Amino acid sequence: MSLSFPVTANPRVAGDADYDAIMAAPGFGEHFSDHMAVAIWTKDAGWSEGRIQPYGPFLIDPATAVLHYAQEVFEGMKAYRHADDSIWLFRPEANAARLNASAARMMLPAIPAEDFLAAITELVRTDARWVPSGGGEQSLYLRPFMFASEVFLGVRASAHVTFSVIASPVGSYFPSGIEPVDIWVTDKWARAGIGGTGAAKCGGNYAASLIAQYEGYEHGCSQVLFIEAAGKDRIEELGGMNVFLVTSDGRLITPELTGTILEGVTRSSILTVAADLGLRPEERRISPEEFFSLIADGVAVEAFSCGTAAVLTPIGSFRTATDTYTLASPAGERTLAIRDRILDIQYGRVPDVHGWLHRVA
Numbered sequence: 582m583s584l585s586f587p588v589t590a591n592p593r594v595a596g597d598a599d600y601d602a603i604m605a606a607p608g609f610g611e612h613f614s615d616h617m618a619v620a621i622w623t624k625d626a627g628w629s630e631g632r633i634q635p636y637g638p639f640l641i642d643p644a645t646a647v648l649h650y651a652q653e654v655f656e657g658m659k660a661y662r663h664a665d666d667s668i669w670l671f672r673p674e675a676n677a678a679r680l681n682a683s684a685a686r687m688m689l690p691a692i693p694a695e696d697f698l699a700a701i702t703e704l705v706r707t708d709a710r711w712v713p714s715g716g717g718e719q720s721l722y723l724r725p726f727m728f729a730s731e732v733f734l735g736v737r738a739s740a741h742v743t744f745s746v747i748a749s750p751v752g753s754y755f756p757s758g759i760e761p762v763d764i765w766v767t768d769k770w771a772r773a774g775i776g777g778t779g780a781a782k783c784g785g786n787y788a789a790s791l792i793a794q795y796e797g798y799e800h801g802c803s804q805v806l807f808i809e810a811a812g813k814d815r816i817e818e819l820g821g822m823n824v825f826l827v828t829s830d831g832r833l834i835t836p837e838l839t840g841t842i843l844e845g846v847t848r849s850s851i852l853t854v855a856a857d858l859g860l861r862p863e864e865r866r867i868s869p870e871e872f873f874s875l876i877a878d879g880v881a882v883e884a885f886s887c888g889t890a891a892v893l894t895p896i897g898s899f900r901t902a903t904d905t906y907t908l909a910s911p912a913g914e915r916t917l918a919i920r921d922r923i924l925d926i927q928y929g930r931v932p933d934v935h936g937w938l939h940r941v942a
């Protein structure tokens with residue numbers, strides 16, 4: 582039986598002054614809409630108690646399992662308002678499938694894709710005023726997540742699990758224009774290993790990557806590129822974004838999925854639109870030696886990272902402990918063309934030829 586998400590309206594929604602101030606400068610992940618979606622799973626009864634309720638804190642017992650053993654997964658996606666005021670999701674079935682793949686890795690229950698979509702649809706409809714308008718790159722960021730909510734300190738899969746979706750209006754990632762970023766290449770820290778949790782979108786991976794990110798800050802970089810942990814022989818991805826090189830002859834090179842890389846919806850969409858833009862995608866193993874010599878030899882002239890939050894972020898250089906590899910055309914023509922194409926699809930400015938959009942309001 583599928584879940585329904587009846588709405589309990591928030592009696593204390595944000596007032597006009599607060600709402601106007603937030604929407605004028607939303608930032609990223611700082612402000613939240615008036616409501617949230619919640620559903621509960623128990624080992625005995627499966628999923629139940631679907632609802633939209635006023636946004637607010639969970640009451641967490643100190644012995645709640647997630648606080649101790651990090652049994653948790655999440656998703657990141659957005660709702661986009663088109664010029665005609667309709668509201669759309671981008672490939673939400675891909676997020677549902679990925680949440681369930683992550684959940685399976687962490688011994689959390691699957692949530693049926695239709696229930697996942699129903700929670701998001703009801704939340705976005707209820708909080709439609711929080712989906713920014715006015716073009717640009719503003720959107721309502723959606724954060725579905727699932728965690729072990731059983732009060733129990735034994736080490737086993739939780740018999741009580743909470744699924745929730747919260748929503749945060751977000752501004753353009755580059756409010757003052759697109760700026761290439763510098764990427765630190767860590768040879769000290771790993772984010773994932775073979776057989777580990779690298780292909781799951783789980784909080785633990787982020788906790789493990791923070792130390793490398795701070796190492797990057799010390800070297801003047803804003804993000805970190807990880808190399809495979811055991812053999813140090815393949816490039817993987819950033820802490821929360823996938824990575825691509827663009828060659829001067831139109832090849833689009835990205836590391837293949839090996840079980841240690843998170844499969845981004847943006848990554849997969851870029852591999853598809855590449856062909857529409859006359860680029861030739863190459864998904865394959867890339868050693869650090871090859872990766873850096875492609876840049877040093879002037880074969881790879883552009884590079885970018887990608888993910889839902891920033892879409893595409895142009896990369897200016899990669900820095901290792903000994904060398905700096907600078908891209909010849911940071912924020913180059915092809916990077917910007919791919920970025921524009923993805924955004925144009927998301928905001929309904931070009932025909933949705935791949936059938937990626939899903940209307941919610």
Ligand SMILES: *Cc1c(COP(=O)(O)O)cnc(C)c1O
Nearest residue numbers: 821822823843845846847888889
């Ligand atoms: C979420 C995430 C990405 C990007 O995925 P998108 O679906 O494109 O947002 C890439 N790498 C990691 C580690 C992630 O957690």
